Amino acid sequence: MPGAGPFVGSRSFISRLREGDEIVRLITFLFAASVVLVTLLLVFELWIGSTLPRHKFGFHFFVTSVWDPIADQFGALPFIYGTLVTAGVSLALAVPLGIGAAIFLAELAPARVSDTLQFFIDLLAAVPSVIYGLLGVFIVIPLMREYIQPGLKHSLGFLPLFQGPAYGVGFLTAGIVLAIMVIPYIISVSREVLLSVPRDQREAALALGSTRWESTWKVVVPFARGGIMGSIFLALARALGETVAVAMVIGNTPIISASLFSPGYSIAAVIANEFTEASGDMHLQSLIELGLVLFLLTFILNGLARLLIVATSQRGGGMGQA
Amino acid sequence: MLTMTGVCAFVAVAVLFFILGYLVYHGSTSISWNFFTKLPAPLGETGGGMANAIIGSGKLLLLAALIGVPFGFLGAIYLAEFSGTTVAFIVRYAADLLNGVPSIVIGIFAYILAVLPFKHFSTTAGGIALGLMMIPITLRSTEEFLRAVPRNLREGAMALGASKAKTIATVIVPAAYRGILTAVLLAFARVAGETAPLLFTALGNRYWSPGWSQPTSALPVMIYNYALSPYEDWHRQAWAGGLVLLGLILVINILARAILSRGVAVPRS
16 A cells, blocks of 8 residues: 555554565566567567568568579578478487487486486586587588498488488588487486376286386387477477577588488578678568578477477376376 | 387487597697687687687676576566466466577577667677576576475465565575576576577677677687688687587586485476
8 A cells, every 4th residue: 555654553564564565576577577578579570570571572482492682582492491301300310319218217227327317418408509510510520521421322322312422511410410409308308208107007017917118118108109299399499490500510502402411501590691791671681581480480399399298297197196 | 129228328428428528638639828818819820719708708698697587586486476377377488488489589689679779789789689598497497496495484484474575585585595596507507608699699709899889709609600710720719619618518507406405306497
């Protein structure tokens, strides 16, 4: 009660206290609300900031591949292609490895071993992307050029995926670096989801005479399927949005090629490389529209991932209590 | 098959030690006192260091913490102590959304907010970009630690006649301070290594950057530029920079986890 004077007795004392509460409540509310406002502002600015290309190119922006700042023609297909291909390659490598490791940590390893390994995996998740890029440039690229790409060409060269000159840089290299980056995410989330599978599910399977592997693979993993999918979506969102590590190893050439050896480009990489040197409003706004695309992709994937993970954990918790 | 899963886990962890080992091996031969005290050498000359990038990173992170910690901390107090379920849902949803936004997009946003209106790149713009990234991470994990404070502590304080504000300041926050410190440190470590949001906000600078309105160099951006350069000497410096950056981030991470007593789970950011 703002009108209450300071000397009205106990009631004023209470109301002053009450006011203190209200002030704290108001201040903290403003800070909490500003998080919502900032997020809305982000979407708004990306939308307004990309008005020119949205009006000029419309849907053609996504399906044409001319990216010519001088002629003011912008089509984002090679970047979208490169982003999807590198993310696809990274998941193809990271998903089996990550889920395998999560199964080990959740089902097989003793608790202390599991916690220690998880600690190292958390540290791996904290390694900044520029470090992965650095190692990509000086280790993965030479390895790819000298050994892996010639080797693949020799053994699987009949597939269009593994043809063409071995530059070292390209889709495959970027995919491998991304795979290393997203594995910790898949492991951590999948492990947690697997750990939330109720104990009686395992015991029932074992009591029916299944082996350890059968109970894990046919009972526990299917039970946690939704949450594991969630971890994959999270990893995909991260792979799509990754910037510097990809920009350092993908070759930065807008090419659409069936070969994974070919250099390419990704959405995030083109924004990083061209933003400061954008030659005009149309160029800058086309880059902002690419940012909007990236935002929407990760928005959808993160939303799906969270739904799946929460649904699976609740299912585990609910049945465990029953 | 069971053994295969163990191999997977082993490979994943081995990657960390490989990265660490390789950085220590390459970085330690390149690192020297000059690295910490000298400006980058002019093109064509060898030697020099990254002193300006180290100071620049420090300034950017200071600004980021000044933005990220109050918003994250106070917002979390509202969520954990005051808000109804609908408001809490909206704020959490927004924070998770912001947390999932690729860092390069945060860079674009900070560019529109803090570079376009002033027509030049600046330390402030870079700090804003990093601060925006810090807010949701700090908010979500601080809230979880605040919620973990046992109910009977709150009720005890209330029963003694303390106001809600007093309860929060003298009981709840002190009870959760280890967790909150951990949350802040992890958020700090996360943004310390970010390159993408700085590329077109703080931009980079080969000289000292006085004040807050000049473009500034930062350690991750310097590593990025040097690694892609054609000069052998710059590659060496990139390795040294990588070692310093990774060392800093891993130390903060380990410290943050050590602050929490054993057995308490760290919520994922």
